[in-house]
Amino acid sequence: MTEQRVAIVTGAAQGIGAAIAKELAADGVTVVVADINAEGAEKVAAEIGGTAASQKLDISDEANVAQAVKEVEDEFGRIDILVNNAGLVPFTPWDEMTFEGWKRTFNVNANGLFLMTKAVGDVMKKAGYGRIVNISSNTFVAGTPNCADYVATKGAVIGFTRALAGEIGKHGITINAVAPGIIASEGVFTTGHGNGFDYVVPMQAFGRRGVPADIAPAVAFLASEKAAWITGQTLVVDGGHTRN
């Protein structure tokens, strides 16, 4: 690949997504910072500068996804990389969990991932090339409590990644997952998950809190040419918290 590659990073207005967008841009990729929070997305794109662009996108809205992906294809003529990062991270003990809440989490974390992969996958198929990286979570390995809906969606991400790899490899597309451990993002401190550092950090191999920049290089690697022979895999990036 000698031409400049183009990436869409969802949920990139803050946290892990913003760090991924910055990492890819540093690798010379033209990044579309896509988020339901348009103002935040604009701010991150401005921080990156250069060829970076921003887009208001609700990954759970089928019509919005179709329109947004078309806009990127029309503007740049290609979409080489999709990072499915946008997600809801609710903190809900089982006794308080409702079917409405369960569906809300699935609507973004699983349905949104489907919609984005379908729409961008079609563009990649035409080009015969693509790199898809899905953000799962090590909560699927650890079975973290107080978020059964969330953990179920993050298991779905891994199952989807494994299953789809065998179907889209013939189009030159790889699909992999990165499963972060607890990370000090903006979002994590808005829920009870923010208290999780107290018991997770002592279980890690390193005695500090993980930050968004700890996750981004793994994603950039899987999105690079160097990862051409890797597909259908999940890379756990959690400072040694879980070891599978």
Ligand SMILES: NC(=O)c1ccc[n+]([C@@H]2O[C@H](COP(=O)([O-])OP(=O)(O)OC[C@H]3O[C@@H](n4cnc5c(N)ncnc54)[C@H](O)[C@@H]3O)[C@@H](O)[C@H]2O)c1
């Ligand atoms: N922070 C952690 O501890 C942690 C650990 C493991 C996995 N993850 C995963 O990493 C990803 C990012 O997490 P984070 O902690 O940076 O989250 P965050 O809450 O800080 O940021 C999430 C971003 O996604 C956007 N978003 C939410 N719904 C959207 C939608 N429907 N369409 C488009 N954008 C939407 C938000 O506006 C926000 O900018 C998520 O998939 C999360 O499950 C996070």
